[in-house]
Amino acid sequence: MSMDQGPRNDRPPLIEVEGLGKTFTLYNQNDAVIPVMQNASLRVAAGEAVALTGESGAGKSSLMRMLYGNYRAQTGSIRIRHREHWGDVASAEPHAILDLRRETLGYVSQFLRVIPRVSTLDVVSEPLVRLGVEPTAAQEKARELLTRLRIPQTLWPLSPLTFSGGEQQRVNIARGFAHRFPCLLLDEPTASLDKLNRETVLDMIEEAKADGVAVIGIFHDAEARRRVCDREIDVSSFAVGRTAA
Amino acid sequence: MSQEVILRVEELTKLYGARVGCRNVSFELCGAEVLAVVGESGSGKSTLLNCLSGQLPPSGGSLSYRGANGHWRDVLALSEPERRLLSRTEWAFVHQDPRDGLRMTVSAGGNVGERMMAVGARHYGTIRSTAADWLRQVEIPQDRLDDRPTAFSGGMRQRLQIARALATNPRLVFMDEPTGGLDVSVQARLLDLIRTLVNQFELSVILVTHDLAVARLLAHRMMVMKDGHVVESGLTDQVLDDPQHPYSQLLVSSILQT
Numbered sequence: 001m002s003m004d005q006g007p008r009n010d011r012p013p014l015i016e017v018e019g020l021g022k023t024f025t026l027y028n029q030n031d032a033v034i035p036v037m038q039n040a041s042l043r044v045a046a047g048e049a050v051a052l053t054g055e056s057g058a059g060k061s062s063l064m065r066m067l068y069g070n071y072r073a074q075t076g077s078i079r080i081r082h083r084e085h086w087g088d089v090a091s092a093e094p095h096a097i098l099d100l101r102r103e104t105l106g107y108v109s110q111f112l113r114v115i116p117r118v119s120t121l122d123v124v125s126e127p128l129v130r131l132g133v134e135p136t137a138a139q140e141k142a143r144e145l146l147t148r149l150r151i152p153q154t155l156w157p158l159s160p161l162t163f164s165g166g167e168q169q170r171v172n173i174a175r176g177f178a179h180r181f182p183c184l185l186l187d188e189p190t191a192s193l194d195k196l197n198r199e200t201v202l203d204m205i206e207e208a209k210a211d212g213v214a215v216i217g218i219f220h221d222a223e224a225r226r227r228v229c230d231r232e233i234d235v236s237s238f239a240v241g242r243t244a245a
Numbered sequence: 246m247s248q249e250v251i252l253r254v255e256e257l258t259k260l261y262g263a264r265v266g267c268r269n270v271s272f273e274l275c276g277a278e279v280l281a282v283v284g285e286s287g288s289g290k291s292t293l294l295n296c297l298s299g300q301l302p303p304s305g306g307s308l309s310y311r312g313a314n315g316h317w318r319d320v321l322a323l324s325e326p327e328r329r330l331l332s333r334t335e336w337a338f339v340h341q342d343p344r345d346g347l348r349m350t351v352s353a354g355g356n357v358g359e360r361m362m363a364v365g366a367r368h369y370g371t372i373r374s375t376a377a378d379w380l381r382q383v384e385i386p387q388d389r390l391d392d393r394p395t396a397f398s399g400g401m402r403q404r405l406q407i408a409r410a411l412a413t414n415p416r417l418v419f420m421d422e423p424t425g426g427l428d429v430s431v432q433a434r435l436l437d438l439i440r441t442l443v444n445q446f447e448l449s450v451i452l453v454t455h456d457l458a459v460a461r462l463l464a465h466r467m468m469v470m471k472d473g474h475v476v477e478s479g480l481t482d483q484v485l486d487d488p489q490h491p492y493s494q495l496l497v498s499s500i501l502q503t
Contacts, residue, residue, distance in 0.1 A: 027491030028498060069480060071487040094466045094480040095248060095275055115440060115462050116433035130444075 020076035106181030257306035266292035281464035400431035
């Protein structure tokens with residue numbers, strides 16, 4: 001693992017972030033202006049995993065959310081290789097971002113947000129169904145992932161909202177890996193997992209890389225980070241007031 | 246969602262004398278897209294919905310709809326019979342209070358069948374079996390087909406209203422607080438049902454709600470209204486998690502959890 005900024009140059013880049021800046025203005029809290037980051041730039045190639053590091057509050061999750069289009073960036077661009085062209089999450093229209101998210105850009109967040117009554121099997125197979133995969137085939141893939149992540153079969157027909165934290169996280173991971181997204185954002189994917197499931201998730205990340213997926217992740221677990229990530233990017237180098245690295 | 250625009254709204258305005266219902270509202274809606282319109286009571290969201298769905302004549306602006314045949318139509322220039330035909334065929338409306346969308350003295354099956362007959366269905370057996378299919382889609386037991394909605398619970402009435410609205414296979418559905426006034430457990434079931442039907446039939450939906458959690462779960466995109474104006478619009482999760490306008494920030498921070 002190295003600290004350099006460039007991707008391995010033998011693979012095509014899939015994610016290119018340039019000059020990204022973010023400030024929160026809280027109008028209902030005396031117009032407080034909170035600068036989050038400026039001039040954030042990074043590139044990730046196919047088959048490469050990059051870890052975002054930095055102190056708590058440095059903006060790792062905020063950067064991740066900007067990459068997914070969940071937070072709005074004030075400056076800069078977030079170019080994602082989408083089919084045969086590039087999409088810019090920072091400037092794209094909502095429908096274009098949804099299109100990117102459906103096919104190209106996956107995100108495993110720390111939170112599971114689902115409609116209460118929907119079964120775990122449907123939650124996991126949904127990303128495939130949305131892409132037009134036959135529901136039976138999509139469910140087959142979901143079963144395979146849930147089995148691999150040790151979610152007991154008795155829980156599959158139930159809503160994951162009643163599950164433990166670790167189970168919910170594994171359902172979230174299964175959902176994020178159901179479709180092979182070319183670009184994958186992982187926010188603490190191993191945070192509340194036991195050793196066995198942690199190993200499984202790290203294996204799954206390595207397999208995704210071998211398939212050419214570009215991964216950006218936040219891992220507090222230093223050992224996991226060393227195992228799956230090729231490079232680290234210290235987000236605090238994008239702090240406002242610093243000159244960009 | 247297709248990238249094809251089916252509804253184009255420009256500068257739509259509704260004034261009640263000097264009072265503003267809604268003003269200069271412009272947006273486009275794509276095929277199979279769900280757009281939530283949120284805001285507090287009196288923000289103009291229901292006025293907007295009623296203008297869009299042809300139930301209230303706007304004071305100004307334009308409204309065009311691309312029909313199933315691919316032709317654009319100026320909705321505000323339609324004659325009353327043309328407008329009524331459109332709202333019975335390619336459009337549908339789901340009211341907050343099922344009593345506004347149902348005939349309470351007609352059986353459940355009759356409620357669905359009546360909407361089909363309004364567009365020309367005549368064969369009794371076909372109508373009855375299609376009505377039974379729709380009741381199954383909205384999870385109403387088959388043995389309730391001949392019961393009147395007066396004998397139904399609130400949640401079941403709302404599901405019946407949805408069956409009635411969808412029975413003519415509309416492309417564009419207007420929904421006014423469809424889960425309002427229902428118990429939380431009933432709401433969850435209805436949300437799941439609406440989302441399933443919207444995906445299955447690739448419906449375009451304009452959904453008015455004050456419930457941001459409902460918007461998050463159902464809508465691709467949302468518009469925030471205040472005092473008759475759209476103050477912010479964008480991707481649903483972006484507007485909810487990183488609202489840019491002072492009023493959107495207030496709205497999002499005022500609720501406990503979405």
